[in-house]
Amino acid sequence: MRLNIGDYEIIKGLYYSKEHEWVRIIGEKTAEIGITDYAAKLLNDVVYVGLPTLGAEVKQNGIIGSVESIKAVSDVYSPISGKVTKVNENLNSTPEIINQSPYQDGWIVRIIIQGIPNELELLFSSDRYTEYLKNLVGEKS
Amino acid sequence: MSHIHLYDYHAKNSRLLKFGGFDMPLWYKGIEEEHLAVRNAAGLFDVSHMGEFEVTGLEAQRFLQWLLPSDINQVTPGRGLYTLLCNEKGGIIDDIIVLAREPGKYLMIVNATRRDADLTWIRKHMEGFDVELKDVSNETALFALQGPRAKSILQPILDVDLDGLKRFGHVRASLGDIDLEISRTGYTGEDGFEIFVLNCPIESPAHAERVWELLLQKGRPEGLLPCGLGARDTLRLEAGLCLYGQDLNEDTTPLEARLEWVISWNKETFVGKDTLLRSKLQGFETVKTCFLVKTHGIPRSGYRITNGSENVGRFTSGTFSPLLRRGIGMGYLRTSLSTPGTEVLVELRGTTQPVVIVDAPFYDTNLYGWKRGRRT
The missing domain is CATH 3.30.1360.120 (Probable tRNA modification gtpase trme; domain 1)
Known part of the structure; x- marks a missing residue:
């Protein structure tokens, strides 16, 4: 299910970070990570995505990649600890799918979850991220 | 604000x-x-946001001829030129456009970030000249x-x-x-x-x-x-044009910035001439250079340039070129390395990528830019 705050879409059932990454649990120990519609729209035209190497291990809030628009570069922080098992290689040739489909085709990495169990509890639910975004967007206008 | x-x-x-x-x-x-x-x-x-100053008076032409490195006497009413304000050390205070309106009447267009600095600089040099300066930016x-x-x-x-x-x-x-x-x-x-x-x-x-x-x-x-x-x-950036505050500042000279073409060396004197002439004879360590990233990634201002073992320069501007679909940029590079075709390395967010030195503009001038379609 989709929620909307202004122009920004949020997907129910995902976990969200303060830095506007999302986590989708896709298996007992596997998670998919990307950036939110808000982050993608803030960057505008994404023209390059820096991907990690396979097997790289990352701690919660550690840098797992970068997303660059024409104007700016933004680090992608891993919302949970894990080991990179897959990267979205489509982003090498068509980075713009991050703008077109931030929650589906524009996923960035898949990891094997290695963190302590309560790491997910430190993240926002979709409802709480919606509130967070509401405040953020409200503040700016 | x-x-x-x-x-x-x-x-x-x-x-x-x-x-x-x-x-x-x-x-x-x-x-x-x-x-x-x-x-x-x-x-x-x-x-x-750009600034506009009117420079007028009986001695406006004589004043500008001394203040600017370019030959304002060549700029007849209805014409204009790109030029610089330089300090006594030859450092660039601003890059500007001057339009000659009629005898003794000029319009100067300056960068938004330099409006105050330019006003101060110009006023300081007006003493003894029959010239007036009016900031019409807000009108x-x-x-x-x-x-x-x-x-x-x-x-x-x-x-x-x-x-x-x-x-x-x-x-x-x-x-x-x-x-x-x-x-x-x-x-x-x-x-x-x-x-x-x-x-x-x-x-x-x-x-x-x-x-x-x-x-x-x-x-x-x-x-x-x-x-x-x-x-x-x-x-x-695709056109290879400098941005003041990034590619030009008071510590860079027109020679280093490859803007020597604005200087009229024939003029008897102008602000900064002595230092600039010395620098031209002695040479200078770094020079503004345009770079094309050969692989992937986007250079940004401040990124270091190396030859594999030591620092040889620094990016002052960088972006993704929508036409070339690649990272492009400009910066200051050790003069001896600055020949087009030479490859150097950029430290790009934890990786090292090869970049090649190119001539500006970055695009094919037969297809893009104001000279497109011209027979030469």
């Missing part, structure tokens, strides 16, 4: 960026789309209409012949009761015009609003888009 004339329009229609003390449009639809509109059709930029709106369709959009609404206007030429025009000055100048590499809406105070912006709306309306069928500072930056 000051507002420009069309602040309300931009606040409603664009993502804003604070630049030089002004809320400016960064983009309306997106940097890439706006960039390509200018290369393929036309774009309209609000650059009213002037400035729009840049750029791209291959610029002329065909502008011509039908004006009472002057634009074919007769050469690059850096300028002319007065009117649109009903609106006073305009049109110069064939720009900061994109494309053909285009800069449209000054004169006698238009920021507090009563009606004239500026009418010109902006009219240009958008006439341009839309031709593919014109309103463009923000984001596209202005990618366009000027």
Whole structure:
């Protein structure tokens, strides 16, 4: 299910970070990570995505990649600890799918979850991220 | 924080960026789309944050001949030039455009971020000259209409012949009761015009609003888009043009910045001549160089350039080129390495990528830019 705050879409059932990454649990120990519609729209035209190497291990809030628009570069922080098992290689040739489909085709990495169990509890639910975004967007206008 | 004339329009229609003390449009639809509109059709930029100074008086010409490194005596009424304000050490205080209006009357267009510094600098040197300086920035709106369709959009609404206007030429025009000055100048590499809406105070912006709306309306069928500072930056970088504050500052000289062509060495004297001449004879360590990333990644201002073992330079500007679909940039490189074709390395966010030195502009000048389609 989709929620909307202004122009920004949020997907129910995902976990969200303060830095506007999302986590989708896709298996007992596997998670998919990307950036939110808000982050993608803030960057505008994404023209390059820096991907990690396979097997790289990352701690919660550690840098797992970068997303660059024409104007700016933004680090992608891993919302949970894990080991990179897959990267979205489509982003090498068509980075713009991050703008077109931030929650589906524009996923960035898949990891094997290695963190302590309560790491997910430190993240926002979709409802709480919606509130967070509401405040953020409200503040700016 | 000051507002420009069309602040309300931009606040409603664009993502804003604070630049030089002004809320400016960064983009309306997106940097890439706006960039390509200018290369393929036309774009309209609000650059009213730029400063405009009137320099007038019996000795205005003699004053500018001393203040500027260029030969202002060659600039006859109706013509203009790109030049620099340099300090005694040859460092660049600002890069500017000077338009000669009539004998003893000049209009100087300066960077928004340098308005105060320039005023102070010019005033300091006016003593002893019969010359007056008037800052008309707050009574002037400035729009840049750029791209291959610029002329065909502008011509039908004006009472002057634009074919007769050469690059850096300028002319007065009117649109009903609106006073305009049109110069064939720009900061994109494309053909285009800069449209000054004169006698238009920021507090009563009606004239500026009418010109902006009219240009958008006439341009839309031709593919014109309103463009923000984001596209202005990618366009000027593709064209190899410097941005003051990034690629130029008071510690860089015109020689290092490859702007020696603005200097008239024949002039008996001008501010900074002695130091610049010494530097020309002695040589200089680093020189402004344009780089194309061979692999992937986007260079940004401050990124280091190495030859594999030691630092040999630094990027001062960088972006993704919407035309080349690659990272491009400019910076200062050890002079001995600066030959086009040479490869060096950039430290790019934890990786090292090869970059090749190229001549500006970055694009094929047969296909893009104001010289396109010309037989040479």
